[in-house]
Every structure is written in C-alpha cells, then in structure tokens.
Amino acid sequence: MAKKIFEPMTALIPLPAVMVSCQKPGDKPNIITIAWTGIACSEPPMLSIGVRKNRFSYDIIKSTGEFVVNLTTRDLARVTDLCGVISGHDEDKFKLTGLTPSPSSKVKVPLIAECPINLECQTRTVLELGSHDLFVAEIVATHIDESVLDDEDHLDIKKLDPLIYCTKTRQYWAGLTQFVGRYGYTAIENRDRKKS
Numbered sequence: 039m040a041k042k043i044f045e046p047m048t049a050l051i052p053l054p055a056v057m058v059s060c061q062k063p064g065d066k067p068n069i070i071t072i073a074w075t076g077i078a079c080s081e082p083p084m085l086s087i088g089v090r091k092n093r094f095s096y097d098i099i100k101s102t103g104e105f106v107v108n109l110t111t112r113d114l115a116r117v118t119d120l121c122g123v124i125s126g127h128d129e130d131k132f133k134l135t136g137l138t139p140s141p142s143s144k145v146k147v148p149l150i151a152e153c154p155i156n157l158e159c160q161t162r163t164v165l166e167l168g169s170h171d172l173f174v175a176e177i178v179a180t181h182i183d184e185s186v187l188d189d190e191d192h193l194d195i196k197k198l199d200p201l202i203y204c205t206k207t208r209q210y211w212a213g214l215t216q217f218v219g220r221y222g223y224t225a226i227e228n229r230d231r232k233k234s
C-alpha cells in the first residue's frame with residue numbers, strides 16, 4: 039500500500055444515515071437526518087448522536103431529552119436526504135415527506151412508521167465537543183418490523199437493505215449482499231488449528 043497523509047478528517051466509513059424524530063409537547067414533530075451516530079454501550083444499550091446547535095432539532099432534543107433513531111433503507115434514501123437539507127424551522131417534514139408519525143411506547147416522541155427499526159432514546163449525557171454536541175442516550179425501547187425478520191425472529195440484513203452514508207464522498211450507498219462471517223468465526227478456526 040502507498041498511503042497519502044491528509045489533514046485530520048472524519049473518514050470513518052461507512053456510517054448509517056438515520057432519521058431522528060423529535061417533538062416538544064404541543065408542537066409539531068420534526069425529523070433531522072444524522073450521520074454522526076453510533077452505539078456507545080451494550081449494557082445498558084446506549085447510542086450517541088452529534089447535533090449542531092443551530093439545528094431546529096437541537097433545542098427540541100436538548101429540552102425534552104428524548105428522541106427516536108429511525109433506521110433508513112435504500113427505499114427511504116430520498117426522504118432521508120430531504121430531512122437533511124430542509125429545516126423544521128421552515129417546513130413540516132412529516133407532511134413534506136409523507137412519512138407517518140406513530141406513537142412510541144416509552145418516550146413522548148413519535149417514531150417514523152415507515153422505518154423498519156426504531157430506537158426510542160432518553161438522553162443521559164450531553165458533551166459539548168465543538169461544532170456538534172454529542173447526545174449520549176439510553177435505548178429504552180426497540181421496534182423491529184416483521185418484514186425484516188426471518189422465521190426465528192433474527193434480523194435479515196438482505197431484507198433490511200440499510201442505507202449507508204460515506205462521509206468522505208458524501209454519497210449514499212446500498213446493497214449489502216455478501217455475507218463474510220459471523221462474530222468470532224476465527225476463534226473456531228483458531229481452536230481447530232490448535233487441535234491439529
């Protein structure tokens with residue numbers, strides 16, 4: 039490999055592009071597209087989202103401490119992009135996209151019915167990092183649509199067809215088709231190697 043060294047950049051590839059729903063009580067619900075997201079802890083299950091202070095959604099999420107991370111798919115690419123280029127300050131994004139707000143089970147924020155996986159979140163910590171504040175939140179309920187589950191209720195990645203965002207190129211990709219291995223498959227190979 040012949041590597042070039044660049045300025046520090048957020049070249050962590052790929053990332054999911056998720057739609058985060060939020061709502062202040064009595065106000066219209068809103069959706070913001072977020073790529074700065076990731077799992078932060080297993081027990082309790084936690085994730086983080088990075089949000090700029092100037093986003094319409096920022097004050098909503100900061101004041102309520104609640105939001106829903108809605109996973110996106112190839113079919114939802116256009117609405118995902120739209121929710122990332124238009125502000126809830128100017129438009130009702132549920133009306134604009136035709137997406138359906140549906141009641142959550144634990145938080146007072148609607149989830150997006152069309153998204154196959156919805157993670158209800160309650161903020162535990164907010165870190166001021168610079169351009170973005172990082173909301174570290176506990177996942178308090180998880181919804182998975184039956185259409186992306188197999189007969190044993192395991193997630194079927196091909197059926198899910200997740201939308202993938204590549205930071206450096208600012209492109210959306212889809213099409214995870216080639217299964218490579220399962221967590222720990224090399225441990226089994228290693229055990230067999232030692233036996234022989």
Ligand SMILES: Cc1cc2nc3c(=O)[nH]c(=O)nc-3n(C[C@H](O)[C@H](O)[C@H](O)COP(=O)(O)O)c2cc1C
Nearest residue numbers: 071072073074089090093094095122123124125126
């Ligand atoms: C693919 C994509 C990823 C984005 N990721 C983030 C992000 O991680 N954090 C953020 O603050 N804004 C992000 N944005 C920008 C916001 O989604 C955008 O500014 C949006 O219009 C804000 O909506 P709001 O003003 O209704 O909150 C992203 C936009 C796109 C298209």
